[in-house]
Amino acid sequence: MAVTTAQSPFRQTLGRMFSNTSVLLGGGLALLIALMGIFAPYLDTRDPSGISPRNRNQPPGYEATVRDYNTGQKVEVVYRMGSDTLGRDVYSRVVYGARTSLIVGLSVAAIAIFVGMLIGLIAGYFRFADSFIMRIMDGMMAIPAILLAIAVVSLFSAGLLSVIVAIVVSEIPRVVRLVRSVVLSIREEPYVEAAITAGTPTPLLLVRHVLPNTIAPLIVQGTFIVASAIIVEAILSFLGIGIPPEIPTWGNIMAEGRQVFQLHPHNILYPGIVLALTVLSVNVLGDGLRDTMDPRFSKQV
Amino acid sequence: MSDPVLRVNNLRVRLPKGADRPHAVEEISFTVNPGEIVCVVGESGSGKSVTAQAVMGLLPKELTPDAGExxxxxxxxxxxxxNRLRDLRGTKMAMIFQEPMTALSPVARVGDQIAEVLEIHTDLGVADRRARAIEIMRAVHLPDPDRMVDSFPHQLSGGQRQRIMIAMALVLDPALLIADEPTTALDVTTQAQILKLVKEMQERQGTGVLFITHDFGVVAExxxxxxxMQHGRIVEQGSRDDVxxxxxxxxxxxxxxxxxxxTPPERTVIKGETSINVTTLNKVYGRKGWLSKDRIVHAAKDVDLYVKKGETLGIVGESGSGKSTVARCIARLINPTSGSISLHGTEIATLPESKLRPHRSKVQIVFQDPYRSLNPRRTIGQSIIEAPMNYGITQDKALADARDLMELVGLSGDALDRYPHQFSGGQRQRICIARALAVKPEVLIADEAVSALDVSVQAQVLELLDDIRDRYNLAMLFITHDLRVAAQICDRLIVMQHGVVVEQGPTRSVYSDPQHDYTRLLLDAAPGTDVEFGSGRAH
Structure with a gap:
């Protein structure tokens, strides 16, 4: 036998992952954007909602003297990405906007995966529940995600929580379908049958033998959910039905820049670029993860 | 003798770095003459398929031939x-594969797939191509080729699909036909027909055939x-009778x-108490038609069997005969539709899952595919102690037992914290046997447990199974399609066809004096019966 030390399949996957260009590239960029959100106050930003009507609609690189709200002192400031229609600093708003986008993206992915995994596991393993659950999921998938989100947001008050719930509801059916399909094929595996004949109680059997097989596809699916949740959040904000306009989100910034887009394109340009980069990096990361975690790719010579 | 169709000289194919040996094949030299069938035989990993792929120019990118011709x-x-290779394939050399379902396109009619070969390599018109396709289909003895030419692959049986493959390969009269395990996926009766067909076509057209197989019965036939071949080298070559x-x-x-x-050996009749007794077991799939017609399949119909302690009962039959259904009903992996399964007087056929759990440990099963029957994410130690711990044995005790079991099945007790991918197929099957023994079962079901193994490994695992049956006084239910294996290990035999038991009796008398037509058909179809194998079986 060539290998003498026991290397678990998990560690092998980890090794493959960290030698994959897509994973490193996408993961690195996504990490950079996450750090930008976390350390927003230290990146030479100002209060993202501090208005300055005198300096509104200025181009990127505009320098101005404004009075600081707290100290009353006059300070020299630079509008790196210009100012919006209320004279707010677009640069600060874009940097702070990363927080909302990442919170929405990550929490939607986490909740959707957890709930979807539970439902999918039940639908895949217990035959009697299958058709009932899947018909509900089919029904949910028939409603366009944005419409469903608008309906959910309008039922509750607009805010971060209701936006998250709205996006989660439309993402769950996809996760359920994925988990169910994995469970349906895994439950036929001889090692699962061996565990049944070994008398392993069903909940333990699911956790021990079936669930681990869903982790890899779910992580991959999770990255795509993060990307699509960030976009849906931006769309809802852009439509003015998502997070209230005083909180900076990329969608909100673009929504406010829309009226003066032809005169002052920077209001849409910069948040748009960062949004596109974020979604791109997360998707590249997801592609890389799929290549390294999918057992079909690891079987090659 | 005329010039050989194929002459392989000192062929060497390099393996990518990190493989277990530097070359897939090394210094391979042999010839195939016109009208001659050359069998390349070897165990898995011997390089026999690589040789064929090198000739066809079908080697995967990772493998490069670096010497020879x-x-x-x-x-x-x-x-x-x-481009030249493309011209050669079909016209001068052709190949048939193991799996006739995946080698044919599922979305094209079989006639069109044969005609495609003609379209690429000849300038025949549409009508001529179709006529030629029908003609070659008739030549390979497909029934009613005028109608079948418009069928899709899924409408044909496995044997018919393989005939289509042969028709496609031979439609342009190639000088060389390469057959890579063409009968391995087929039932024994179908295999016999396909072998006969290959021989007939080769004789009629004078084709040289390079036939790759792992099955010595087929070789003899x-x-x-x-x-x-062994480990990429030719160990021995010669005429059939010589070798x-x-x-x-x-x-x-x-x-x-x-x-x-x-030839089954003489076996003493086992006179023990009955361990498991199955009466009128039925398993029905499908549903009663509500709006449409009833769609019911009787996978097992009124099956009666019993196994005594210390006895091996074989269930033989072709695919779809219901032999695995019976085994899975007894292990209660599927619920029987009706009938009784009595385990030491306890009726387990109808017990609900919660009441069944205490009895599960008494019936254990060893599966066919050693690569899928162990959870790849868990160490083999974890896999072996899972069942004992379900029945309340402490982890330390279970691990100690697992060490003993590993040694019993011929593996090192220190290997418990390794993962399945670090073991070969035969070793994994030993681990599966150890896992089954961990709960001290009374009945051991071996569901095609040696079918996926190479012959040399197969012999060892069979010996191990025989040994533990003896040592633990197990009642063993041995399911197989391989009549050679059944002959050697089973005390008594049940022959199944279409879900029905057609014959049963002591192995020796079933083989020497088969009563049912189907049993006779099976025994006749077994390849290579004129050569005596296993004479020097190590005991």
Missing amino acids: TLLQGEDTLQAVP IADRIVV LRNPKEPYTQMLMASVPSM
């Missing part, structure tokens, strides 16, 4: 440019000359000795 009627296919009747190399002798003999 493969001369097809004097032309080196290793040096041929892709069809070969003119034999090439034995089979008088093997010179120890490896060939060992392989020949490992192939189970078709």
Whole structure:
């Protein structure tokens, strides 16, 4: 036998992952954007909602003297990405906007995966529940995600929580379908049958033998959910039905820049670029993860 | 004799870095003459398929031939440019594969797939191509070719699909036909027909055939000359009778000795108490038609069987005969529709899952595919102690037992914290046996447990199974399609066809004096019965 030390399949996957260009590239960029959100106050930003009507609609690189709200002192400031229609600093708003986008993206992915995994596991393993659950999921998938989100947001008050719930509801059916399909094929595996004949109680059997097989596809699916949740959040904000306009989100910034887009394109340009980069990096990361975690790719010579 | 169709000279194919040996095949030299069937035989990993792929120019990108030549009627296919190779394939050389379902396109009619070969390589018109397709389909003895030419692959049986493959390969009269395990996925009766067909076509058209197989029975049935391979090298080659009747190399002798003999040995009748008793077991799939017609399949119909302690009962039959259904009903992996399964007087056929759990430990099963029957994410120690811990044994005790079991099945007790991918197929099957024994079962079901193994490994695992049956006084239910294996290990035999038991009795009398037509058909179809294998079976 060539290998003498026991290397678990998990560690092998980890090794493959960290030698994959897509994973490193996408993961690195996504990490950079996450750090930008976390350390927003230290990146030479100002209060993202501090208005300055005198300096509104200025181009990127505009320098101005404004009075600081707290100290009353006059300070020299630079509008790196210009100012919006209320004279707010677009640069600060874009940097702070990363927080909302990442919170929405990550929490939607986490909740959707957890709930979807539970439902999918039940639908895949217990035959009697299958058709009932899947018909509900089919029904949910028939409603366009944005419409469903608008309906959910309008039922509750607009805010971060209701936006998250709205996006989660439309993402769950996809996760359920994925988990169910994995469970349906895994439950036929001889090692699962061996565990049944070994008398392993069903909940333990699911956790021990079936669930681990869903982790890899779910992580991959999770990255795509993060990307699509960030976009849906931006769309809802852009439509003015998502997070209230005083909180900076990329969608909100673009929504406010829309009226003066032809005169002052920077209001849409910069948040748009960062949004596109974020979604791109997360998707590249997801592609890389799929290549390294999918057992079909690891079987090659 | 005329020039050989294929002459392989000192072929060497490099393996990518990190493989277990530097070359897939090394210094391979052999010839195939017109009208001759050359069998390349060897165990998995011996490089026999790589040889065929090198000739066809079908090697995967990772494998590069770095020395030697493969001369097809004097032309080196290793040096041929892709366009030239494309011309050669079909016209001068053709290949048939193991799995006729995946080798045919599922979305094209079989006639069109045969005609496609003609369309690429000839300038025949549409009508002529169709006529030629029907003609070749008739030549390979497909029933009603005028109608079948418009069928899709899924409408045909496995044997018919393989006939289509042969028709496609031979439609342009190639000089060389390469057959890579063409009968491995087929039932034994179908296999016999396909072998007969290959032989007939080869004789009629004078084709040289390079026949790759792992099955010595098939070799004995069809070969003119034999090439034995091991670890990428040719161990021995010679005429059929030379190699089979008088093997010179120890490896060939060992392989020949490992192939189970078709003659069952004398066995004493086991007189013990009955361990498991199955009466009128039925398993019905499908549903009663509500708006449409009833769609019901009787996977098992009124099956009666019993196994005594210390006895091996074999269930033989072809695919779809219901032998696995019976085994899975007894292990309660599926619920029988009706009937009784009595385990020491306890009726387990109808117990609900919660009441069944205490009885599960008494019936254990060893599956066919050693690569899928162990959870790849868990160490083999975790896999073996899972069942005992379910029945309340402490982890330390279970681990100690697992060490003993590992040694019992011939593996090191220190290997418990390794993962399944670090073991070979035969070793994994030993681990599965150890896992089944961990809960001290009374009934052990071996569901095609040695079918996926190489003959030499198969012989060892069979011996192990026989040994533990004896040691633990187990009632063993041995399910197999392989009549050679059944002959050697089973005390009594049940022959199943279409879900019904057609014959049963002591193995020796079933083989020497079969009562049912189907049993006779099966025994006749077994390949290579005129050569005596397993004579030197190590005991």
